Amino acid sequence: MSALAAPAVAPAIAARDVVVRFGGLVALDGVTLSVALGEILGLIGPNGAGKTTLLSVMSGTQRPTSGAVFVGERDITRVPAYRITRLGVARTFQVVKPFANLSVRENVAVGALYGRHGMDRSARAAFAAADDVLERVGLAPEAKRLASELTLAGRNRLEIAKALATDPQVLLLDEVMAGLTPHEIDQTMGLLRSVNRAGVTLIVVEHVMRAIMGISQRVAVLHQGRIIAQGSPQAIVADPLVIGAYLGARYAKGAPHA
Ligand SMILES: Nc1ncnc2c1ncn2[C@@H]1O[C@H](COP(=O)(O)OP(=O)(O)OP(=O)(O)O)[C@@H](O)[C@H]1O
Numbered sequence: 001m002s003a004l005a006a007p008a009v010a011p012a013i014a015a016r017d018v019v020v021r022f023g024g025l026v027a028l029d030g031v032t033l034s035v036a037l038g039e040i041l042g043l044i045g046p047n048g049a050g051k052t053t054l055l056s057v058m059s060g061t062q063r064p065t066s067g068a069v070f071v072g073e074r075d076i077t078r079v080p081a082y083r084i085t086r087l088g089v090a091r092t093f094q095v096v097k098p099f100a101n102l103s104v105r106e107n108v109a110v111g112a113l114y115g116r117h118g119m120d121r122s123a124r125a126a127f128a129a130a131d132d133v134l135e136r137v138g139l140a141p142e143a144k145r146l147a148s149e150l151t152l153a154g155r156n157r158l159e160i161a162k163a164l165a166t167d168p169q170v171l172l173l174d175e176v177m178a179g180l181t182p183h184e185i186d187q188t189m190g191l192l193r194s195v196n197r198a199g200v201t202l203i204v205v206e207h208v209m210r211a212i213m214g215i216s217q218r219v220a221v222l223h224q225g226r227i228i229a230q231g232s233p234q235a236i237v238a239d240p241l242v243i244g245a246y247l248g249a250r251y252a253k254g255a256p257h258a
Pocket residue numbers: 022025026027045046047048049050051052053054094
């Protein structure tokens with residue numbers, strides 16, 4: 001490479017040759033995927049394809065059997081999850097995990113204390129940060145309620161709020177629109193767009209194709225633990241391989257998208 005060549009910009013987050021085995025089951029079978037800084041990547045695929053497992057590997061809650069994960073240029077494959085959070089990677093959980101007996105505000109304040117700026121924050125500052133996030137996600141009116149009292153849409157929103165409170169640079173979203181009404185889906189898409197406009201790189205795992213098509217700059221398709229296609233949303237929905245493996249029943253034939 002020429003000494004004058006511009007330095008390549010490292011991806012915001014990347015997986016390289018990631019394999020995850022659960023006993024005899026191969027959940028991820030050599031996944032290589034890069035997400036550029038500021039990008040919104042949609043990640044789709046059938047049930048059991050390995051989407052949640054990939055988010056778990058990228059956030060450090062699941063160690064890969066082999067392969068590596070990078071945040072920027074840093075190899076985080078063996079970095080503990082709490083440190084990865086401090087490096088600016090947050091994820092939501094498909095099965096939401098609020099502290100049920102804490103208030104909505106307290107749940108989000110915990111995120112603020114354990115996140116990228118958590119070490120520098122007093123409890124008072126964490127609550128102030130939580131209030132900002134609750135305002136952004138539209139949960140401010142519910143701040144004092146117990147997390148266990150929220151509706152499904154509210155719980156999904158709280159999951160996003162907890163992740164945002166860690167001040168992520170990369171946010172991994174696992175089916176945060178599942179079970180929402182079309183109006184709630186629109187609201188969540190608006191929220192994710194505004195989070196992205198503020199500079200956060202997003203990976204959006206979702207079965208709601210209308211949302212994937214509306215929000216993603218690029219879409220990757222997992223099938224049986226392998227990336228079988230990636231490209232623009234338009235190219236992906238027209239790809240015969242993707243239609244055969246996943247979209248056939250739910251999209252190409254005009255089935256309801258939600
Ligand atoms: N902790 C685990 N132990 C054993 N098997 C697991 C574990 N986690 C996931 N699996 C298996 O790994 C495969 C991939 O699961 P994963 O949850 O990543 O799929 P997914 O694409 O997120 O599916 P869905 O769309 O249903 O959420 C599945 O066969 C699943 O049963």
